[in-house]
Amino acid sequence: MPTQKSTLPLSEAPKPTYNHTPENIEDLCQNLAEQLFTNDTTICFSKSKTRHSFAQPHESPAAVFRPRTTEEVSAIAKACHERNIAITSYGGGTSLGGALAATRGGICIDFQEMNKIIQVHEDDLDIVVQPNVGWVELNQYLDEKNLFFPPDPAPGAKIGGMIAMGCSGTNAYRYGTMKDWVLSLTLVLADGTIVKTRNRPRKSSAGYDLTNLIIGSEGTLALVTEAVLKLTALPKNLHVGLAVFETMAEGVSVAIAIMKSGTVLEAIELMDAAGTHSVNTSKLVPALTLLEKPTLFLKFSNPSPQTVTEQIALVRSICDQHHSLSFEASGEKERIDTLWAARKCLGNSFMSMKKDETDVFIHTDACVPLSNLARLVAESEALIAGTGWFCCNMAHAGDGNTHTAIVAPLADKAAVEELLSKIQRLALELEGTITGEHGVGLKLRDLLVEEVGKEGVDVMRGIKGALDPKGLLNPDKIIRLESDV
Amino acid sequence: MPTQKSTLPLSEAPKPTYNHTPENIEDLCQNLAEQLFTNDTTICFSKSKTRHSFAQPHESPAAVFRPRTTEEVSAIAKACHERNIAITSYGGGTSLGGALAATRGGICIDFQEMNKIIQVHEDDLDIVVQPNVGWVELNQYLDEKNLFFPPDPAPGAKIGGMIAMGCSGTNAYRYGTMKDWVLSLTLVLADGTIVKTRNRPRKSSAGYDLTNLIIGSEGTLALVTEAVLKLTALPKNLHVGLAVFETMAEGVSVAIAIMKSGTVLEAIELMDAAGTHSVNTSKLVPALTLLEKPTLFLKFSNPSPQTVTEQIALVRSICDQHHSLSFEASGEKERIDTLWAARKCLGNSFMSMKKDETDVFIHTDACVPLSNLARLVAESEALIAGTGWFCCNMAHAGDGNTHTAIVAPLADKAAVEELLSKIQRLALELEGTITGEHGVGLKLRDLLVEEVGKEGVDVMRGIKGALDPKGLLNPDKIIRLESDV
The missing domain is CATH 3.30.465.10 (Uridine Diphospho-n-acetylenolpyruvylglucosamine Reductase; domain 3)
Incomplete structure (x- = not known):
């Protein structure tokens, strides 16, 4: 008699039973020889390109398949279903938080073809x-x-x-x-x-x-x-603007005022003083020296050049009202590329803040309602103050998504992770989410329970159980299938 | 042993077992006396306001509850779950296609409070x-x-x-x-x-x-x-425009050209000649006599008046290129209200096309890729030609959603429904959907199988089974729980 409840609590979920014996995997590979790319177990896609994969050395697939069609993927899934073999999939390898880790072994479907x-x-x-x-x-x-x-x-x-x-x-x-x-x-x-x-x-x-x-x-x-x-x-008449402020709060207030004006820009990004400092230090954009203050990176575009001119004038006046220290906007291709490169290089510029090759770089992905964004950043800074770690806040200010990034000695890794968890919990207190765009993976599963409640996760587990009752597809990501894995 | 498949086919779905005896309902009502509004079974919300509810006379809830809080709703659901009593809910009563019908009886939650x-x-x-x-x-x-x-x-x-x-x-x-x-x-x-x-x-x-x-x-x-x-x-500097064409295809081409230009209007609606005729006949907008030709109703708005002026000029030139017979745009409040009233009154204007009080008014809700919209309309017209029924096509031309509406004698109801099913199948052939905005309800369940396949519906049934294994919430809508209900 199956449960008649609307949720599937962990305590009632059937334990998945995989069969990852070499014989079973070998049998699969022989049956799917045409799609098989390798069963060389030294190739572990889940470790390859992603710094943050969180995959342990043993979390490797035992074989990699490279199907070419939907029908081939279906054949692989069917064969794995019959044999109780887990499947992780692989594409660009840029995911964060452990979504690519083959926690149970099994096989990998690499979509390269x-x-x-x-x-x-x-x-x-x-x-x-x-x-x-x-x-x-x-x-x-x-x-x-x-x-x-x-x-x-x-x-x-x-x-x-x-x-x-x-x-x-x-x-x-x-x-x-x-x-x-x-x-x-x-x-x-x-x-x-x-x-x-x-x-x-x-x-x-x-x-x-x-x-x-x-x-x-x-x-x-x-x-x-x-x-x-x-x-x-395709966006036309692209312009990029830079507005510098004394405080992050002023930058956030400008973003809110733009949203409420009804004028729609292409992008509103907000970097803190530490971010601008790291861009300068990295020398990744040689043609530019940023003021080392909270800075809005703005993108404007419209089919009508006149509209872009009006948008820039409006935003400039909003920035003035919020005490901007400087404002620049340009439609020249070279200047656009230079200014936006400063925004886009930020991730790489953190590397220049490493004092040692082994230093770790870890960050959050919180997203809060705009009116709480300045408070999230301020309280994050307060939490980090005194640690001696390099810390930067980069916000997608148009939607409240903020990455608090820390560069710290390897020895401090656990302490950094604990502190970032505090910031994620703070985001929840501020009516936000632990992840605005990177996903849950392995890393945020327990915080997800704090975000949507045990019941919310139990609904998700029920849906997982309906579509994948054997727990074969990318096991252990987002929701736990067993309490200790 | 529950199924280990990824879907729940109808043949394997457990039959829901409701207990709608008067004693069980009475017991529920006594236990939830505070939220009970009425157990007068002559009140049937599912029949009340919606012409298209598709509810049969016996498809009435046996009691109506009006909770005031989430906790009260939860208490009702819990009590119904314990007693195997089905729940339909009620709000504005404007839904189409039978979503409000209490097919199994049970109780109604009216959200009025x-x-x-x-x-x-x-x-x-x-x-x-x-x-x-x-x-x-x-x-x-x-x-x-x-x-x-x-x-x-x-x-x-x-x-x-x-x-x-x-x-x-x-x-x-x-x-x-x-x-x-x-x-x-x-x-x-x-x-x-x-x-x-x-x-x-x-x-x-x-x-x-x-x-x-x-x-x-x-x-x-x-x-x-x-x-x-x-x-x-709030949109600012609202303007409304009217552009008249010889053919629907020209109107569709204008919509496509606007989309591809990157200029974003507020609304692009396309009414056929029969529609404009019915608006005129109805006299619902006394200040306006439309040309009885395919007509685009356009809405423009932007925080900048200059941008609106440019948008109108651009759209006018696109209309010219597509041989518009006339073009008008206005920012005067009175004229805006008059022009848009002609669009908004269309549903009611059909009533004036009834030759007899008992005539039926039935319509589709197909939505196809824009490039197939003109063909959908032309082939629909060809299907209807010679029936003698009044027929009108009204398209949300910005997204390809088209309502083909028919007014016909009551005696022809079944024939009309059969013909409209053909148009819905045509929409599927044209890579579209049977319902762009009205939903499936009871009416479109079998066509849904044609749209997403048996497997697609079986996945949906699996999700239904995970969240509502007893089949208590609005039974029989979207997907069948039993083959003969």
């Missing part, structure tokens, strides 16, 4: 792609068609991983996150069943929203083998 | 509301704060029902659907468990997207007792 653009519909502003198309390459392809795909996470990210993580980036304030740019998905479920979530109309009320359920599910509910993405017109 | 605005956060552009707040009243409240909530379905619709149906309206092309305007939901699950899907940051990657799973689930997965809604700035 599924990297084709299948069809672009210019009049419908949509495109059909395989999961291993990168968003950077996609935009290069779209550029000459005057089209644009907005989500902009790490440069190496692929569409499949971006769907898995529900990612976003600097364009999210203007264009929304990945959830706003996927029309339809072709899925392979844990037992090999193929489902297309819907056709490609711009909107639909046809049943449960399977598309959005899969986006952000980190590969735990289904494997994505094809996606229909929404596109928009 | 939960109609409060709880808290508005002006700097965060969000608002916390109970489910029975109407979107019209909400916007009246927001107007003086210079804020706006975009989704605009039927005027009587309440937030709870709008969430249930994943609705949209004329603003969807510009602002998106309900899914884009809900930040967080407080839910009561089938067994009474209370879950808050998340806090109120503008974005989140914290686990499965329960918010979007519930939006559009038509009351079958959870009862919504509170919602955090996104807001935006």
Whole structure:
């Protein structure tokens, strides 16, 4: 008699039973010889490119498959389902927080061969792609068609991983996150069943929203083998602006005032004084020396040049009202590239703050309502003061998503992680989330319970149980399947 | 041993077992006397206000409850779960397609008493509301704060029902659907468990997207007792335009050209010649006589008057290129109200096309990629030609959602429904959906199988089974729980 409850608590969840014996894996590999890339267990994708994968040395897949079609992915899933073998998937390898770790071993599906653009519909502003198309390459392809795909996470990210993580980036304030740019998905479920979530109309009320359920599910509910993405017109008349303030609070107030004005910019990013200092120190943008103060990085664009001029004038006056120390805006290509490079190089500039090669670089991904953003930053700074660690706050100020990043000696790693957990809890107190765009992975599972409650996680576990009762797809990510794993 | 599959096919779904005996209902009512509004079974909410409810006379709830808090809703759900009593919920009563029908009897939760605005956060552009707040009243409240909530379905619709149906309206092309305007939901699950899907940051990657799973689930997965809604700035410098064409295809081409230009209007609506004829015939807008030709209704708005002027000039030139017969745009309040009234009165104007009081008025809700919209309309017209019925096509041309509406004698009702099914199947052939904004209800369940496949519906049934294993919440909507109900 199955439970009649609306949730699946951990205490009632059946323990997954994997069969990862060499014989079973070998049998799988022989049956799927055509898709098999390697069963050399020294190749561990989950450790390869991602600094933050959180994968332990033993958390390696025992074989790697590189399918070329939805049907091949389905065949692999079906064969694994029959044999109780876990599957992790791999795309660009840029995910954070451990989503790529093969915690149970099993096999890896590497989507490397599924990297084709299948069809672009210019009049419908949509495109059909395989999961291993990168968003950077996609935009290069779209550029000459005057089209644009907005989500902009790490440069190496692929569409499949971006769907898995529900990612976003600097364009999210203007264009929304990945959830706003996927029309339809072709899925392979844990037992090999193929489902297309819907056709490609711009909107639909046809049943449960399977598309959005899969986006952000980190590969735990289904494997994505094809996606229909929404596109928009390429932004025109791009301008970039810089506004410098004495305090972060003033920068946040400018972002709020812009939002309430009804004027829509392309991006509103806010870097603290430490961030500007690290950019200068890194010398990654030789043509630029930033004032080492809280700085707004602004992007303007509109089909009408006159509108851009008006937007800049409006924002300049808002900055004046909030005591900006300086304001600059430019539409010259070279200056745009220089100014925005200072924003984009921030992650790499932290490396220059390392005092020792072994220093760790760890950060949060909290997101709070805008009116609480200044308080989040101030209280984070207070928590960190006196530690001697390098700390920087970088906020997607248009949507309240803030990365508090710390560079510290390796010996302090545990202390840094404990302190960042405090900041994440602070974000929850400030009515925010522990993760605005990076996902839960392994790292944030217990904090997720604090965010949505035990009941919220138990609902998620119930959904996992409905779609993947054997717990085969990317086990242990987002929600625990067993209390001690 | 529960199924280990990723789906729950109808053939394997356990039959729900309700206990709707008078004694069991009476016991429930006595236990929940405080929330009980009536157990007068002559009151049937599912028949009351909605022409299209599809409820049969016997499909009435046996008692109606009017809770005031989340906790009271939870107590009702818990008591019904213990007693195996089905629950349908009721808000504005404007839903189409049968979502309100109490197919199994049971009880009704009427959210009438939960109609409060709880808290508005002006700097965060969000608002916390109970489910029975109407979107019209909400916007009246927001107007003086210079804020706006975009989704605009039927005027009587309440937030709870709008969430249930994943609705949209004329603003969807510009602002998106309900899914884009809900930040967080407080839910009561089938067994009474209370879950808050998340806090109120503008974005989140914290686990499965329960918010979007519930939006559009038509009351079958959870009862919504509170919602955090996104807001935006009130549109400024509103202008309305009318452009008349010889063919629908030209109007569609204009919509596509506007989309590709990158210029974002407020609304792009396309009415066919029959529609303009019915508006004229109805005399619902005495100050206006429309040319009886395909007509685009356009809305322009921007914080900058200059931008609006430029937008109008651009759209005028696009219309010229597509052989518009006339073009008008106005920013005068009176003229705006007159022109837009012609668009908004269309539903009521159909009533004037009835030759007999008993004539039926039935319509589709298909949505196709824009490039297929003209073909959908042309082939729909071809299907209807020669029937003698009055037929009109009204398209939300910015997103491809088209209502083909027919007024016909009552005796032809079955024939009309059969023909409209053909049009819905045509929408599927054209890579569209059977329902862009009205939902599935009872009416479209079998067509949903054609749209997402048996496997897609079986995944949905699996999710239903995980959250509501007894099948108590709004039974039989969207997906069948039994093959013959």
